[in-house]
Amino acid sequence: MDVLAIDGGSPVRPAGRPLPAVTEPTGRTLGAEEEAAVLRVLRSGMLSGVWGSEVPALTTEFAQLVGARHAVACTSGTAALHLAVAVVDPDPGDEIIVPPISDMGTVAPVIAQNAVPVFADVEPGTGNLDPSSVAALIGPRTRAVIAVHLFGKPAAVEELRAITDRAGITLIEDCAQAYLARVRPHDPDGPLVGTVGQLGCFSLQQYKHITTGDGGLVTTDDPELARRMRRFADKGWPRESGERAYLSFALNYRMTELVAAVAREQLRKLPGVVARRRACAADATKRLAGLDGLTLPPDDGDHVYWYYPLLVDGLSRSGMARYAAALTAEGVPSVAGYLSRPLYAEPVLREARTYGSSGFPLRGRATYPDGLCPVAEDLLYRRLVVVPWNENYTAADVDDIVAAIAKVHAEVMPS
Numbered sequence: 573m574d575v576l577a578i579d580g581g582s583p584v585r586p587a588g589r590p591l592p593a594v595t596e597p598t599g600r601t602l603g604a605e606e607e608a609a610v611l612r613v614l615r616s617g618m619l620s621g622v623w624g625s626e627v628p629a630l631t632t633e634f635a636q637l638v639g640a641r642h643a644v645a646c647t648s649g650t651a652a653l654h655l656a657v658a659v660v661d662p663d664p665g666d667e668i669i670v671p672p673i674s675d676m677g678t679v680a681p682v683i684a685q686n687a688v689p690v691f692a693d694v695e696p697g698t699g700n701l702d703p704s705s706v707a708a709l710i711g712p713r714t715r716a717v718i719a720v721h722l723f724g725k726p727a728a729v730e731e732l733r734a735i736t737d738r739a740g741i742t743l744i745e746d747c748a749q750a751y752l753a754r755v756r757p758h759d760p761d762g763p764l765v766g767t768v769g770q771l772g773c774f775s776l777q778q779y780k781h782i783t784t785g786d787g788g789l790v791t792t793d794d795p796e797l798a799r800r801m802r803r804f805a806d807k808g809w810p811r812e813s814g815e816r817a818y819l820s821f822a823l824n825y826r827m828t829e830l831v832a833a834v835a836r837e838q839l840r841k842l843p844g845v846v847a848r849r850r851a852c853a854a855d856a857t858k859r860l861a862g863l864d865g866l867t868l869p870p871d872d873g874d875h876v877y878w879y880y881p882l883l884v885d886g887l888s889r890s891g892m893a894r895y896a897a898a899l900t901a902e903g904v905p906s907v908a909g910y911l912s913r914p915l916y917a918e919p920v921l922r923e924a925r926t927y928g929s930s931g932f933p934l935r936g937r938a939t940y941p942d943g944l945c946p947v948a949e950d951l952l953y954r955r956l957v958v959v960p961w962n963e964n965y966t967a968a969d970v971d972d973i974v975a976a977i978a979k980v981h982a983e984v985m986p987s
């Protein structure tokens with residue numbers, strides 16, 4: 573067996589030839605089109621989306637691409653989720669069901685609106701919300717469910733929508749990692765993520781399929797929700813009335829014209845980005861299939877591969893860390909578990925570090941013990957290794973990734 577690079581062997585991918593990465597020009601699709609877009613806005617003299625033309629054009633184009641009636645632009649994915657939660661308009665102490673595996677941007681807006689995050693467990697094969705766990709947690713104070721499409725694999729949002737409709741509550745989709753993913757297996761004409769729930773939230777942060785550094789978008793079919801979100805992103809100001817008034821509590825989450833102009837160019841490239849990520853992943857999955865103890869990303873024609881998550885059997889926490897470190901040493905920078913811990917175990921929630929010393933709205937209303945979501949903990953602590961994915965991978969890059977995974981896996985699971 574080849575000696576692993578982590579143990580002093582030679583790496584599959586030498587250090588001087590890094591894979592394309594989202595933090596470098598090699599792993600982004602930023603080019604002459606974005607440059608021209610920035611100049612176009614600068615030369616117009618109008619950088620504000622309140623009076624400019626780029627933000628309205630972006631929201632029209634994005635809504636069309638996703639298949640929603642309306643889109644609202646804002647400053648980040650977290651802001652997008654905040655707009656969504658704000659228009660659900662929970663009373664203080666109401667509950668919103670969330671998954672334990674995501675970025676904190678999924679959950680922080682719940683606390684910002686004085687609601688209590690309630691964590692449902694996830695499906696073992698995907699890390700996405702388990703609808704039966706969600707159904708069991710819905711109670712008289714539940715106002716919404718936020719479903720994350722983790723790593724680019726759609727959550728069971730049609731099933732979740734049936735559950736939330738029965739309960740008379742709102743389904744919010746967090747699509748930050750899943751642009752243009754189709755929610756129905758093997759149905760190329762089925763709905764896209766962001767159109768099944770009443771609200772769909774997207775991020776333009778640096779690591780996403782497309783980027784403006786930071787930025788966010790929300791889709792909805794409901795003109796009233798769209799109007800209220802626009803107002804929440806604009807200090808409660810009803811611009812359409814022409815009056816300077818502040819009608820309700822709100823913040824400033826307005827996207828600028830520079831961001832919108834870059835986003836419009838990125839949007840044109842998005843279908844190609846998704847297609848190339850899917851093609852590289854299909855190649856890798858075909859060649860890695862059959863390795864004992866390794867589960868590859870389940871793809872029913874619907875995965876858009878923000879990351880390429882591996883599930884490995886029989887690992888301890890330190891074994892999972894070594895697996896990821898070994899892949900990284902082979903030149904494929906990988907992360908053990910994706911998160912250090914489930915979101916509910918983070919100090920902000922567990923120690924209710926919120927508003928002053930009050931602990932509001934969590935203290936006395938929610939506890940977040942270890943073991944709260946056992947399936948999520950098993951994934952994060954013992955099974956999950958995430959491999960970064962990129963639309964700019966060449967066939968040779970995929971060769972190296974496949975070789976590195978096979979090499980590391982052979983050490984962990986000798987046949």
Ligand SMILES: Cc1ncc(COP(=O)(O)O)c(C=O)c1O
Pocket residue numbers: 648649650651674675676677678720746747748749775776777786787788
């Ligand atoms: C699933 C998910 N939700 C929300 C966010 C928050 O987005 P942002 O970083 O743009 O605020 C991210 C990413 O950062 C994410 O991956």
